[in-house]
Amino acid sequence: MSFLLSLAFKNLSRYRRRTMITAGALAVGLIFFIFMDGWLQGAERESERNIIWYESGSAKVMTSEYLDDLKTMPLKHAIENPDAVEQVLEGTGVTTTRRTVFAGEIFYGEGSLYVKVVAVDPQTDGKIYRLSETVAEGRYLEPDEQGVVLGEWLAQDLGIQVGEEITIRTRTRYGAFQTFDLIVVGVLNSPNPMINKGTAFIPLSLADELLEMEGAVTELTLYFPEWQNPESKIQSLQDRLSVLPGLTVESWKDLARDFLMIAQAKSAGSGILLVLVFIIAAVGISNTMLMAVYERVREIGMMRAMGMKDGAIRTTFLFEAGGIGLIGAVIGVGLGVVINWLMVTRGIDMTALMGQMDIGYRVTGIFYAAWHPQAIVGGFVFGVIAAMLFSIIPSSRALKMEITDCLRYE
């Protein structure tokens, strides 16, 4: 066996150019695969983060009735005793903040607009949401002030500037109409278009008073580090909360189902891309490999003529192919990881491409990739195995031929 190994190794170094070209085909295929996959992963991660950071946190606690009617945002189904909920959740490693979300109509100048108003607690909101980092003009909310922060598109639609006054009309928890005047203290431009389009933020204490909430809030946003796979965490939180009937924990995945469907549609689209990359790379690998072995049928004939056993020849070629696969996969994964690392840490700056474009919300112009270990390891293993498999076809074909035919083969 060790003889066969060293023979295979000798062959590899003897045919240096062939080895390098075949391994090169494999390496290039892998590099592109890792690059593409990392990029698509990065794009997906980024949109997920935009949901977590600006819209939903990791999960939310709401009453079941509120959840059923999420679209109409009924204040009457609020959480009566948020303190109790926070007490129950203490010690679970979960960060919480309170919010009251309701529908309102903003009046400014000649007209009016229906918006989603989110009352936040400026002191704790920043622990989960990153809205304060996205202030484009003015400043973020301060506790208890009579102020409002608007999304940028909303501000533009209303034609309103920081420092001006708007009126919001809504219904209180008991259904009575309530109007209040607020000063616009800031304008947000976040990477999440939903925030820019139709959301206004006010301090929670103000909403509490104006909407007759008496301490109740419509939701508690939770944040926990394991948000990417929230299922088990949600289950344990739900179990704990069962002491407070009527409450339910909903993960960001369920809350953002619409978005995730888009993401799925997108990944169906990008899946096509990956499949195509894979096909091209696989054809490149298989063809060079097939060619590398077919070119050596004469050599196989010679070895057989000299009395080498079929099995031994097959093993040698398998080792050789494995060696080529290994070289290619190491180079490919190595370079792929380096490129991916650059794309994760530095990103690809596409400002030059995007510079002139106004798509309405903040695009940094720099795209970041993400790590996707499964794809990297999978690519490596696939590369080595594919190289070995593709060598079997031509070598066993040559072994079936008459020795004399092998020797005469061109």
Place this chain on the structure above:
Amino acid sequence: MKLAKIAFRNIRRNRRRSLLSGTAIAVATMAITFLFSYIAGFIGDYETNVVRYVTGHVRVRNIEYDENEQLNPLHLSVANYDEVIRELESEQGVVAAVPRTRFFTAIYRNDQTYGGVGLGVDFEREKQMMKIQDSLEQGSLPQAGQRQMLLSDGLAEELDLEVGERLTLLTKNKYMGMSGMTFTVTGIVRFQVAGFNESFFLMPIDTAARFLKMDNEATEVLVMLEDAKLVDAYAEKAAGIMSSLGRDELSVLAWTKVGMIYGLIRYAQNIYDIFALVFFLLASTVIINTTMMVIYERMREIGTVAAMGMTPREIVRLFFLEAFYIGAIAAFVGVLIGMGITIPLSRIGIDLSGAMEGVSLEIGSIIYPQLNIRSTVFVFFYATIIASLASLIPSRRAAKIEPVEALRSV
């Protein structure tokens, strides 16, 4: 001339080798053809939907309407739209000119309030434009002047309404007063555009005018042209017509200049161009790799022909011709197969509808890949050229070696 003959003979003689390098080129070409068609389909679909549903090729509105669009200023309308349409239609190359009135309503049903967007349309004219008849799921189109309406299926589901039932709408009319009217649902439509399915309903424009207390007025007039390339020229002409009518209050806008829609399309196009570039690189390396392999494997042969007196230049040309023939044939086959995959798909479409629900972009639920010059002719030339050029690298080196050296090479 003789070289061409030898090249052909070589290709036929080394059938397996030619086949292998040919497949690599063909598969790469096929994948690029498909990818480009997919991208073209995606973007073309977005464009047609935007034009048919939202902007037309050219849009005529009251100048002030745009500034206050979100406030739904019905009094800033296109008055006497019959005359405007007559004049717009008199130009060459117009497919349709349609009036539309867009308004927002509150829909009360089962003690709940829902938001809805109404569109008053001329159903006869829309046959060319929005093609509502093709999207009709149940029932029939409303009659002009009757209090009848079409619901989008998303809205119908949300309201739990069926064909034949009646529905009361409340809205702010032209004079900012409240109007209410009851309509019979005559049909349910499933729009091509996922975003429209959420909240839109249609009614005859004269009924809408009565409801909104408007009088031969529309909020906009959209024009669709036979040839999208003539948009700018037509827009200029239309602006001239408007000012000759003395209608200085109207603004005429080509759809490429409406808001950020066109910017978004360009943005998507750029992103996809980057994908296409990555693809090109990968496909090129595969093609280069196999071509190089083919030539390096034939060192000994090169030595033979060199020893027999072929000059280095002739050798390079011979291999260039071989690569060119293989490249051209394979690229042709590749484009053909790519077309073979794309053409049926461009009829059936790739259905993403399950995944696209809740998406408020003007992207249809079904993507129809589109073949164009770029994805066929251009790709063919590209692959042929890359393959031919790739032969130069190894053959030039091979031609430089002494015949004895080449003969001894493995």
